Amino acid sequence: MKNNEIVERLKAKGVHATANRLLVYDAFTGLHNPVSLSALETLLPTMDKSSIFRAVRLFLKHDVLHAIDDGTKQVKYEICPSQNECDATQRHIHFYCERCGQTFCLDDISIPTVELPESYAAHSINYIVKGTCPSCRSKALQK
């Protein structure tokens, strides 16, 4: 993705672009699956982890990124697909493979909603399935 395109996207969400922030954003494009902070660290060897952390935190605040909690201790992040407003209750589910430790976006499957009891105010939903991913499963079957 071209830099000025990223700058535009960030601006649309109210984030001032810097060289480092472009780097961080760019690290996400291309990658399809969610990334952890430490993965970003190795992906961006020129940046300090605290700078990456702060960029991510800023992005989260402005809905540039979404956090996914897959039950590992490492939170993972993915780019928010919507250009401006983003309805957090309308998101896809995630699959965490207990064998290889990867987290997959199942983009096509959106989170089924439930009827909450009166006076619970929902703000976001996380739906994560744990199990074995296709590739690990086939490996397991081969044995």
Next chain:
Amino acid sequence: MKNNEIVERLKAKGVHATANRLLVYDAFTGLHNPVSLSALETLLPTMDKSSIFRAVRLFLKHDVLHAIDDGTKQVKYEICPSQNECDATQRHIHFYCERCGQTFCLDDISIPTVELPESYAAHSINYIVKGTCPSCRSKALQK
């Protein structure tokens, strides 16, 4: 709950009961909402945190407890209601209040299931809604 009753439950799940393990189990009965490790620590001042940790780890392995990941850094635990076998895919949803930090079990609402793409093998599901709980909400409205 009586001790010998707990001993029976543990035995049914294949866990050898010890004094400490009874303490840990007992800490859960009565409490309705999921508890974190550190909460257990304060609940059980006579036990060392590593012992609590190991008891919980053992309980998890034998499906005596379930882990709930509410997106905070502290994993929380609750007693598995089923007496022996436990279908992890048939569980209730949880609600995390972003104001007070509590996690609630919404026992009556079971997790809606989705159709996974071919060859993903599901093993457990976590459905957690974040937002504002009734009591925090009414407090907010009063202002």
Next chain:
DNA sequence: CTTTTTTCTGCAACCTGGTTGCAAAGAAGT
């Protein structure tokens, strides 16, 4: 009922991921 073996426990130390304080570097405004 002693001895041997196994399991369980507390303590302290460690690890990992995340977070902050601070001073220097950089960008923006005047």
Next chain:
DNA sequence: ACTTCTTTGCAACCAGGTTGCAGAAAAAAG
């Protein structure tokens, strides 16, 4: 160019979780 505000890297810190180890307790063997 000079001031002001923002961003960055470094190092240090913090919290929650986890492990190694040696002594205590329980179970098994004699």
